Amino acid sequence: MTSSRKLLILSVVALCGTLPAVADECADPQDQATMNACAGKEFDAADKALNAAYREIVGRIGDDHETKASLTAAQRAWIAFRDGECAFQAKSVEGGSIYPLIVAGCKTTLTEARTQQLKTYLDCEEGDMNCPVPSAD
Incomplete structure (x- = not known):
């Protein structure tokens, strides 16, 4: 796997990992x-x-x-x-x-x-x- 493909996959995983956090942010704002x-x-x-x-x-x-x-x-x-x-x-x-x-x-x-x-x-x-x-x- 090329380094640019690894970077793309890591970016997608990182982005998807932050989406629930944004949604949950309003459930209990700090x-x-x-x-x-x-x-x-x-x-x-x-x-x-x-x-x-x-x-x-x-x-x-x-x-x-x-x-x-x-x-x-x-x-x-x-x-x-x-x-x-x-x-x-x-x-x-x-x-x-x-x-x-x-x-x-x-x-x-x-x-x-x-x-x-x-x-x-x-x-x-x-x-x-x-x-x-x-x-x-």
């Missing part, structure tokens, strides 16, 4: 930087779920431009609320190393709640006059 990074990852996952629900609603609305505009305005207002609320919640630790953790945790909580709210629009019963989103049928 320092503030890791806690902040893990909270950021949780928020990213929550934000992806929110965007998926939002996109599904937009798809169901179809060509109804007025309803889409209303949804867009509501979502932008909600994002402004979320960001302002989380800045307020973290005000006492602003500038501290824990600030990103507090903001990300707040954003995750509010984003998950908004996702559930959007999902209720996706599960409306036929004829529900309180539901602005057409059924999937």
Whole structure:
């Protein structure tokens, strides 16, 4: 076996050996930087779920431009609320190393709640006059 092939195999083994450690890092974070990074990852996952629900609603609305505009305005207002609320919640630790953790945790909580709210629009019963989103049928 050539030395370059041995180096490649050792590199792959070393890389694979570190992957579980990265995943486990968030199971029991040991320092503030890791806690902040893990909270950021949780928020990213929550934000992806929110965007998926939002996109599904937009798809169901179809060509109804007025309803889409209303949804867009509501979502932008909600994002402004979320960001302002989380800045307020973290005000006492602003500038501290824990600030990103507090903001990300707040954003995750509010984003998950908004996702559930959007999902209720996706599960409306036929004829529900309180539901602005057409059924999937």
